[in-house]
Amino acid sequence: MLNNKLKLNENIFSEDCEKKATRNGFGEGLVLAGKANKDVVALCCDLTESVRMHHFKEAFPERFIEVGVAEQNLASVASGMAAMGKIPFAASYAMFNPGRNWEQIRTTVCYNDVPVKIVGGHAGISVAQDGGTHQAIEDIAIMRVIPRMEVIVPADAVQASVATQAIAKTDNPTYIRLEKQKTRVITTEKTPFEIGKAQLLWQPETMSARVGIVACGSLIATCLDVAQYFEEKGIGIKVLNMHTIKPLDNKAVLELAKETEHIVTVEEHQRAGGLGSAVAELLGEEQPTKMKRLGVDDVFGESGTAEELLEKHGLDFEGIKTAVENILR
Amino acid sequence: MTITPEQVQELEHKANDIRIDIVKMLAKAGTGHTAGPLDMADVFTTLYFHAMKHNPKKPDWSDRDRLILSNGHICPVLYVTMAHAGYFPLEDLDTLRTLGSPLQGHPHREHLRGIETSSGPLGSGLSQSVGMALADRIDNGKTSGKFFYCLMGDGETNEGQIWEAAMMAGKEKLGNLVCIIDRNNIQIDGFTEDIMPLEPYVDKWESFGFHTITIDGHNIEEIADAIDQGKAVFEKPTMIIARTISSKGVPAWERDYLWHGKPPTQEELQVALNSLEK
Numbered sequence: 001m002l003n004n005k006l007k008l009n010e011n012i013f014s015e016d017c018e019k020k021a022t023r024n025g026f027g028e029g030l031v032l033a034g035k036a037n038k039d040v041v042a043l044c045c046d047l048t049e050s051v052r053m054h055h056f057k058e059a060f061p062e063r064f065i066e067v068g069v070a071e072q073n074l075a076s077v078a079s080g081m082a083a084m085g086k087i088p089f090a091a092s093y094a095m096f097n098p099g100r101n102w103e104q105i106r107t108t109v110c111y112n113d114v115p116v117k118i119v120g121g122h123a124g125i126s127v128a129q130d131g132g133t134h135q136a137i138e139d140i141a142i143m144r145v146i147p148r149m150e151v152i153v154p155a156d157a158v159q160a161s162v163a164t165q166a167i168a169k170t171d172n173p174t175y176i177r178l179e180k181q182k183t184r185v186i187t188t189e190k191t192p193f194e195i196g197k198a199q200l201l202w203q204p205e206t207m208s209a210r211v212g213i214v215a216c217g218s219l220i221a222t223c224l225d226v227a228q229y230f231e232e233k234g235i236g237i238k239v240l241n242m243h244t245i246k247p248l249d250n251k252a253v254l255e256l257a258k259e260t261e262h263i264v265t266v267e268e269h270q271r272a273g274g275l276g277s278a279v280a281e282l283l284g285e286e287q288p289t290k291m292k293r294l295g296v297d298d299v300f301g302e303s304g305t306a307e308e309l310l311e312k313h314g315l316d317f318e319g320i321k322t323a324v325e326n327i328l329r
Numbered sequence: 330m331t332i333t334p335e336q337v338q339e340l341e342h343k344a345n346d347i348r349i350d351i352v353k354m355l356a357k358a359g360t361g362h363t364a365g366p367l368d369m370a371d372v373f374t375t376l377y378f379h380a381m382k383h384n385p386k387k388p389d390w391s392d393r394d395r396l397i398l399s400n401g402h403i404c405p406v407l408y409v410t411m412a413h414a415g416y417f418p419l420e421d422l423d424t425l426r427t428l429g430s431p432l433q434g435h436p437h438r439e440h441l442r443g444i445e446t447s448s449g450p451l452g453s454g455l456s457q458s459v460g461m462a463l464a465d466r467i468d469n470g471k472t473s474g475k476f477f478y479c480l481m482g483d484g485e486t487n488e489g490q491i492w493e494a495a496m497m498a499g500k501e502k503l504g505n506l507v508c509i510i511d512r513n514n515i516q517i518d519g520f521t522e523d524i525m526p527l528e529p530y531v532d533k534w535e536s537f538g539f540h541t542i543t544i545d546g547h548n549i550e551e552i553a554d555a556i557d558q559g560k561a562v563f564e565k566p567t568m569i570i571a572r573t574i575s576s577k578g579v580p581a582w583e584r585d586y587l588w589h590g591k592p593p594t595q596e597e598l599q600v601a602l603n604s605l606e607k
Contacts, residue, residue: 072489075456079456079460080457080461083464084465088460108457111447
């Protein structure tokens with residue numbers, strides 16, 4: 001059952017559940033962050049409407065900076081502004097930011113320890129028709145290895161807004177990963193959010209939990225469908241929304257592993273280096289646990305619909321359900 | 330700020346003292362870059378002892394000018410000049426590139442107060458300077474009185490990011506940005522025009538929207554005048570192309586690109602000191 005302490009959207013399993021992209025939530029959250037703090041500035045690489053920064057641009061034209069198609073410059077200009085006391089949100093598509101400008105982020109943002117917020121839009125394979133060039137599925141890996149960098153992957157549009165406002169208040173370099181397509185809204189504005197604190201979205205009503213699913217991004221909604229399916233079959237599942245990949249909520253992962261003894265991770269990312277790796281690194285050292293990491297298995301993306309691609313890579317309902325069945329065998 | 334002949338002479342002596350400490354420091358460390366630091370000694374001396382608004386006792390003073398060193402590998406000249414200016418004791422120069430030293434192999438902002446940015450990976454200093462200059466304009470308008478000095482190497486401008494930043498500086502008409510390029514014509518693998526030709530250099534910068542000034546980078550008066558001119562140009566950023574001779578001050582090493590990235594041995598140190606202590 002849904003964890004009622006988190007005040008989630010009760011409509012989540014119905015056909016008319018609201019759908020909205022995390023980029024839209026980001027755009028709204030950024031305006032609120034800008035209202036709350038005049039030092040919040042926004043920079044973009046010729047993708048202002050696409051990453052939904054145009055709302056901020058309209059609200060605060062004097063605090064919006066168009067950088068042009070120049071992602072390396074984007075990261076370092078943001079670093080310079082942060083050195084002067086600004087809280088810059090620097091946005092482009094994840095493939096280029098942080099894909100193209102990794103070293104500038106590492107050295108001019110993180111090594112300098114300035115509070116630049118890297119905004120990677122259109123992440124994951126669900127970018128779909130644009131094809132493999134534009135499907136960033138390595139970004140979590142390259143961000144989480146940089147010291148000081150915090151990595152956030154909101155589960156839905158509401159959480160994207162809340163997370164955007166939260167990261168605007170920290171002094172840390174942060175990467176926030178956004179998706180293009182509309183997905184189910186599962187949290188509400190009343191859902192508590194804390195950077196680095198995972199959310200237990202689903203737990204068995206009465207029976208004990210035999211599998212723990214740890215997921216990030218919009219796939220969390222599919223994980224809830226799977227959990228509900230197994231609940232009806234008499235198999236207890238717990239679903240953890242790991243919206244913060246770094247710092248990872250070690251306590252929540254360890255408790256889940258100890259209780260369920262079976263962990264399945266789910267992400268729109270390479271199996272190497274992302275959420276699954278972060279969980280495996282922790283469990284391998286602290287609490288060896290039977291595990292399955294779902295993700296893209298060392299190949300590039302390609303054109304297709306989001307549904308087709310998620311199915312191909314085992315990230316749809318059937319794929320996640322099968323993984324749960326297999327791990328219990 | 331007109332410079333008097335007496336001031337010029339004083340700064341020339343100071344630059345020579347700085348060169349002496351650079352070669353001593355590098356020889357003691359046994360590691361580090363030599364050519365660029367020696368050829369930029371006159372520019373750094375003029376900035377820290379004449380042109381720049383700063384306070385070594387209050388490195389975090391918010392109204393200070395900012396010096397952004399983009400080609401971080403020439404930090405020996407930055408460190409020695411800062412020590413002479415009073416940011417830290419001269420004895421600390423003996424710790425260059427050792428474990429726990431504030432004087433990292435390439436500058437790190439957290440290791441030494443008074444350093445505006447960490448640098449070493451080439452090509453990002455101009456972008457950071459653009460960001461700082463823009464932020465100041467947002468907060469304080471076009472007449473804040475703060476200036477942002479970005480120092481770059483000529484070989485460094487092979488980097489594409491430099492030209493991304495140059496476009497933006499021109500677009501934003503950053504009159505508070507004054508850049509100085511060490512045009513010593515060398516880089517690690519050889520002469521700049523053999524590796525990746527930069528000329529017509531002035532035309533390039535002008536076409537990107539900069540007011541450009543070419544000077545003798547070893548003439549204190551020309552350096553001071555060019556900085557004054559850059560500060561007076563209100564409507565666009567300024568690029569001072571400082572024509573320098575690599576390893577300036579040690580004739581035996583001058584113009585030889587092999588001195589880009591190596592320190593002097595103890596014997597070579599004596600050669601340098603014989604030239605510099607004349």
